[in-house]
Structures are given as structure tokens and as C-alpha cells.
Amino acid sequence: MPAFDDRYGVPTVAANAAAVAHLDAAIDEFLRFGVKGGDHLGAALTADADMVLAHFLKAYFMRLGNDPALFLIGRDAMYRGQHLMLQGGGGSRERHHAAAARAWYSGNWSEAVHHWQAAVTENPRDILALWVSQLVLFFQGEDKVMCADTARVQPHWKEWEPGADYVQAMHAFALEETNDFARAEALGRKAVERNPLGVWGVHAVAHVLEANSRLKEGVAWLKGLEPHWSPCGNFAYHMWWHRALYHVELEEYPTVLDLYDRGVRPVPSMDYMDISNAAALLWRLKSRGVDVGRRFDELSEKCVIKKDDHLLPFSQAHFALTLASTGRREALASMVESCRIVAQGTSSVARATKAAVLPVAEAVAKQVAGDFAGAVATLMPVRAAMVRIGGSHAQRDVFAQWLIDCAFRAGDFKTARALLSERTAAHPGSPSAWKRLAEAARALGDSKAAGEAEAKARQLLAA
Numbered sequence: 001m002p003a004f005d006d007r008y009g010v011p012t013v014a015a016n017a018a019a020v021a022h023l024d025a026a027i028d029e030f031l032r033f034g035v036k037g038g039d040h041l042g043a044a045l046t047a048d049a050d051m052v053l054a055h056f057l058k059a060y061f062m063r064l065g066n067d068p069a070l071f072l073i074g075r076d077a078m079y080r081g082q083h084l085m086l087q088g089g090g091g092s093r094e095r096h097h098a099a100a101a102r103a104w105y106s107g108n109w110s111e112a113v114h115h116w117q118a119a120v121t122e123n124p125r126d127i128l129a130l131w132v133s134q135l136v137l138f139f140q141g142e143d144k145v146m147c148a149d150t151a152r153v154q155p156h157w158k159e160w161e162p163g164a165d166y167v168q169a170m171h172a173f174a175l176e177e178t179n180d181f182a183r184a185e186a187l188g189r190k191a192v193e194r195n196p197l198g199v200w201g202v203h204a205v206a207h208v209l210e211a212n213s214r215l216k217e218g219v220a221w222l223k224g225l226e227p228h229w230s231p232c233g234n235f236a237y238h239m240w241w242h243r244a245l246y247h248v249e250l251e252e253y254p255t256v257l258d259l260y261d262r263g264v265r266p267v268p269s270m271d272y273m274d275i276s277n278a279a280a281l282l283w284r285l286k287s288r289g290v291d292v293g294r295r296f297d298e299l300s301e302k303c304v305i306k307k308d309d310h311l312l313p314f315s316q317a318h319f320a321l322t323l324a325s326t327g328r329r330e331a332l333a334s335m336v337e338s339c340r341i342v343a344q345g346t347s348s349v350a351r352a353t354k355a356a357v358l359p360v361a362e363a364v365a366k367q368v369a370g371d372f373a374g375a376v377a378t379l380m381p382v383r384a385a386m387v388r389i390g391g392s393h394a395q396r397d398v399f400a401q402w403l404i405d406c407a408f409r410a411g412d413f414k415t416a417r418a419l420l421s422e423r424t425a426a427h428p429g430s431p432s433a434w435k436r437l438a439e440a441a442r443a444l445g446d447s448k449a450a451g452e453a454e455a456k457a458r459q460l461l462a463a
């Protein structure tokens with residue numbers, strides 16, 4: 001089979017150049033969360049039904065859906081790609097992707113990443129291998145590896161050439177997750193200046209502004225770029241979620257509810273990420289005493305159906321939180337049981353379930369039963385392991401807030417104060433952290449510390 005260079009110069013096996021051009025377009029959509037990736041992929045397979053990398057890209061799209069039905073479709077595509085490889089239908093690039101896809105669908109995410117890393121070492125401009133490995137690393141909480149991998153490829157891209165903005169954005173986000181905020185912001189802004197449609201760069205800067213509690217700047221940043229990111233697929237819902245987080249901290253709750261209905265949850269989808277965004281936002285509102293109406297019930301109905309999926313630890317933990325928030329004791333008990341079974345395995349999901357998802361499910365089950373002290377005792381020892389559910393610091397933060405909330409409800413104000421002292425140290429610009437610290441200090445009879453923390457919160461909200 002002949003090979004044609006893709007748009008970044010990586011030899012790709014196909015029957016004709018048109019198939020590679022269509023695949024380039026599909027990958028470009030993938031890189032910016034566009035809605036036409038499937039159309040372009042379909043065109044690539046129409047141009048060459050036996051194009052190996054197109055079958056693996058289909059397998060990637062389906063696996064990233066984290067849905068049982070899509071998983072089966074994607075596994076068939078992965079098998080089709082393997083079959084074509086055995087018939088000599090692929091080259092060096094395809095061999096790495098074949099091994100990675102096989103490992104991913106076998107449940108060994110780390111091995112899959114190793115194969116994508118090998119693909120990138122051989123072809124540093126294999127942007128597909130880099131991007132999909134970034135996403136899989138992200139959902140393992142491997143931020144340092146994300147940062148190292150994206151640093152390695154930077155010298156292979158000229159600063160202003162097409163595609164460079166994508167790898168800059170990837171590195172910017174990884175820098176943010178490793179708390180290198182200044183470099184993350186500078187690189188993220190540069191990527192967005194080059195290509196405002198590259199939503200990952202917009203997102204990286206949004207994370208920096210959230211982590212640094214630059215709340216009004218965050219609102220302005222996302223508002224200014226909204227025409228570019230709002231046409232994205234359901235990643236736009238995640239961007240609305242980011243926008244809403246700033247308003248939560250600013251205590252602008254009617255705005256948050258409006259953004260929830262219009263942006264975060266405009267359709268009642270079954271998508272794992274949509275549900276996770278929505279649940280994390282509703283929990284924040286509910287814990288602050290905001291009436292969220294029937295919104296949580298709608299989510300909870302989906303989580304009852306998805307409680308035993310176990311395709312992604314990150315979403316599984318959010319399903320548990322949602323079931324707990326709506327008092328679905330039976331569904332939660334069933335989920336705890338399925339977590340225990342999954343945790344006995346050896347797959348990447350099994351290990352993350354054992355380390356973090358099962359403790360979360362057990363802790364929220366105790367919370368629903370009114371055993372707040374038990375809930376705190378269950379989750380406190382695994383705080384460091386929470387990174388294993390994957391996702392970003394901002395996303396996992398809902399579980400940190402949940403733990404503090406449980407400590408209050410348990411009357412364990414010393415633990416609440418300790419956690420909040422840690423929180424105000426990490427997020428000195430967060431009004432809610434200072435407010436809650438004041439609450440804990442007051443409960444412990446330390447009116448001086450309470451007054452100081454209240455003053456700090458007032459000062460931040462007035463700024």
C-alpha cells in the first residue's frame with residue numbers, strides 16, 4: 001500500500017491522497033472538539049475503506065465516548081484495523097497505533113500510552129498520537145507525564161506554523177495542571193492568539209484564572225472568546241461549566257442557574273462528561289443552599305442507568321455523588337457492590353476504582369445514611385489517591401469541597417478548619433474558602449480568626 005504525508009508530514013498508509021486529506025480534517029476537528037469529526041472520518045473511509053489509521057481513529061472516537069454501546073462499535077473498528085494490519089495494510093505509524101488501540105481496548109491504559117509515546121518519538125509531529133495520549137493520561141491524573149510529553153515535541157514545531165498552536169495549547173494545559181501557572185498562561189494566550197478556534201488553549205487559560213481565583217478576569221476571558229468556543233460539540237458545555245465556576249465564587253447564583261440551563265445542561269444527554277459537569281455544578285449550588293429545583297433528579301435518573309458502566313473512573317465518581325445528592329440509596333448500594341467487583345481486577349479502571357472510586361462511593365453512601373463522621377473517615381485517608389480518578393484539579397475539587405461539607409455536618413470543626421486552612425493557602429483568592437474557614441473558626445470559639453477570615457472574604461468579594 002502506498003503512503004502519503006499527512007498535513008504535518010507524517011507518512012500515512014492509504015489507497016489515495018484524498019483519504020489522508022479527509023483524515024487530516026477529522027483529526028483537526030478532534031483537536032478542537034469540532035462536531036464534524038465523524039463526517040470527515042466517514043469521507044476518509046469512503047475514499048479508502050481499508051485505511052488502517054481511519055479505523056483506529058474511529059476506535060478512538062468511540063472509546064472516548066465512554067458509553068457501553070459506543071465501546072462495542074469502537075472495538076469492532078479496532079479489530080478491523082488489526083485485521084488490516086495483519087494483511088499488510090499499515091506501515092510504521094500504524095503499527096504504533098495498532099498496539100496502542102489494542103492495549104486501550106484491553107483495559108491497559110498505561111501500555112496504550114507507551115505505544116503512543118513511541119509513535120511520537122518516531123514521528124514527533126504525529127499529532128493524533130500526542131493528542132489521544134494526552135487525553136488518556138488526563139483521565140489517569142498523570143499531569144507530570146502530560147507535561148513532559150508535550151514539552152518533548154515543542155522543538156519540532158515552528159512557533160507560528162499551522163498546528164503549532166495545538167501543541168502549545170496541550171503544553172499550556174499540562175503546565176497549568178502542574179501548577180506552573182505563569183508559563184501556562186503565557187503559552188495558552190499565545191496559542192489562542194494564533195488560533196482562537198483552538199478551544200484547548202482557551203480552556204488552559206480559563207483553568208489558570210480559576211486556579212488563581214482571578215474570577216472577573218475569567219468571566220471576561222470566556223465571554224470575549226465565546227463566539228469561538230460555543231460552536232464546539234459538547235466540550236462547549238464544559239466551557240460553560242468553567243464560566244459558571246467563576247460566578248459560583250462570586251456568589252452570583254441566579255447567573256449560575258441561567259448558565260446551567262442555557263450552557264452547561266441545555267439538553268438532558270446521557271454523555272458521561274455532560275453529566276459530570278452538571279453534577280459538579282449542582283452540588284456546589286446545593287451545598288451553598290441554592291434551590292436547584294428538579295435539576296439533580298434529571299441527572300440522577302441517568303446515573304441509575306449508568307451506575308455500573310465502569311468505563312471511566314472520573315465519571316463513575318460523579319455518578320456516585322449524583323446518586324447521593326438525590327438520596328438514591330438502593331442505586332448507590334448497588335454501585336458500591338459493582339465497584340467492589342471491578343476493584344478486584346487488574347485493568348487501569350480496576351486499579352483506579354480500588355484506589356479512589358470505591359472509597360468515594362462508600363463515603364457518599366455513609367453520608368446519605370447520615371453517618372457524616374464515617375464518610376469523613378472513609379475519604380480522608382485516600383485524599384492523595386483522588387488524583388487517580390483523573391480529570392483536572394478544578395474538576396476533582398468538588399470532592400475536596402464535599403469532604404469539608406461532611407466534616408461540618410459531622411460537627412468535626414477541627415477537621416473542617418484544618419482542611420480549610422489548607423484550602424485558603426492553596427487558593428488565597430477564594431471568597432468561599434475564607435467564608436467557610438470563618439465558620440469553622442467561629443464554631444471552635446476562635447472569634448478573632450473568624451473575624452479576620454470574614455473580613456478577607458468581604459474584601460475579595462468587593463474587589
Ligand SMILES: [Fe+2]
Pocket residue numbers: 203207238242392394
Ligand atoms: Fe476544564
